[in-house]
Amino acid sequence: WSTVCCVISCAIKTSCWPMRRRITRHSNRHPPMTLRINCRHGSAESYVEVLQASGRGAKVLGGAAVRLDVPCNVRDLPGFAEGQVSVQDFGAQQAALRLDVADGMRVLDACAAPGGKSGHLLELADIELTALDIDATRLERVAENLSRLKLNATLAAADAAKPDSWWDGKPFDRILADVPCSASGVVRRNPDIKWLRRPEDFAALGLQQAAMLDALWPLLASGGKMLYATCSIMPEENQQQLDAFLKRHGDALSVSSSAITALPVAIVSPSVVCRKITSHAMRRLLLSAVLLAGRCWILRTGRRQSNSSCAAAYGWSWISASCRGRSS
Numbered sequence: 001w002s003t004v005c006c007v008i009s010c011a012i013k014t015s016c017w018p019m020r021r022r023i024t025r026h027s028n029r030h031p032p033m034t035l036r037i038n039c040r041h042g043s044a045e046s047y048v049e050v051l052q053a054s055g056r057g058a059k060v061l062g063g064a065a066v067r068l069d070v071p072c073n074v075r076d077l078p079g080f081a082e083g084q085v086s087v088q089d090f091g092a093q094q095a096a097l098r099l100d101v102a103d104g105m106r107v108l109d110a111c112a113a114p115g116g117k118s119g120h121l122l123e124l125a126d127i128e129l130t131a132l133d134i135d136a137t138r139l140e141r142v143a144e145n146l147s148r149l150k151l152n153a154t155l156a157a158a159d160a161a162k163p164d165s166w167w168d169g170k171p172f173d174r175i176l177a178d179v180p181c182s183a184s185g186v187v188r189r190n191p192d193i194k195w196l197r198r199p200e201d202f203a204a205l206g207l208q209q210a211a212m213l214d215a216l217w218p219l220l221a222s223g224g225k226m227l228y229a230t231c232s233i234m235p236e237e238n239q240q241q242l243d244a245f246l247k248r249h250g251d252a253l254s255v256s257s258s259a260i261t262a263l264p265v266a267i268v269s270p271s272v273v274c275r276k277i278t279s280h281a282m283r284r285l286l287l288s289a290v291l292l293a294g295r296c297w298i299l300r301t302g303r304r305q306s307n308s309s310c311a312a313a314y315g316w317s318w319i320s321a322s323c324r325g326r327s328s
């Protein structure tokens, strides 16, 4: 997956026009409005029927994800106030799924605000969730979102890189590190990034991400799983970060997940997708997953069990087909 990142990065930095045009075109389009249907309330298919009955076109993207034909005010969505549905990109919906939480687990969402993934984790299983964010004001959004979903977590305004100040010493079975990043993969949703981001930001963010990962790692239970996620397309924040982490932590391992491996292929070369995926519908789905919703995985982290057998474990990083600065 570092190859994927390098290709994208090179495509942006060099004059690889087809790729650059592709990334540019999609980063300048209006993003779609994608919903996550709360699996405690019903399925994506049944919600699409409800939408259609109210005159709105929508389609199931897969799992709990539904894309509206035309974006609308959330207040107009049936069941929104009751927590039946949330707005969340298709790519972002993969994170909580990949953490494969189960009832009774102790889970940490280390960078939780505004709470999109916290809510999803809590919908998936009856877990004991700690939702942490350094920004107390943004943490209020987590409280609001969880209140609407009628789900509970322990909220803490604290620095994930300084667990001494907030950790009770009990290990977590799962940790989600959805770290602050350059957001170079979500330019379409945040166009100001093109003007605000500076080249020197990447190194600084990389150091911050590494410090956070190192600080969180000892909090993970033996055999636990930590998921690393960014919304950046930069190798420094993705594969290179993972490689460096694995070098620093001999008890960590990276485990691949086959479920989504086709997605980055869709970004890199449609011809590769054509070869591998004959179904046009499937090809379109994969392309939209990457190009419209953004984000796909790159890296994983895990942890060896103390008895030396390898724990199934992984982490994620996300990229999307948009680029910073040079595309507009």
Ligand SMILES: C[S@@+](CC[C@H](N)C(=O)[O-])C[C@H]1O[C@@H](n2cnc3c(N)ncnc32)[C@H](O)[C@@H]1O
Binding pocket: 110, 111, 112, 113, 114, 115, 116, 117, 118, 132, 133, 134, 135, 138, 158, 159, 160, 161, 178, 179, 180, 181
């Ligand atoms: C990418 S956003 C998280 C999005 C969130 N996981 C979701 O799905 O809604 C990154 C978050 O990290 C928080 N953050 C930045 N530095 C932090 C730190 N040192 N400790 C904890 N949170 C931090 C930011 O305030 C921001 O809310």
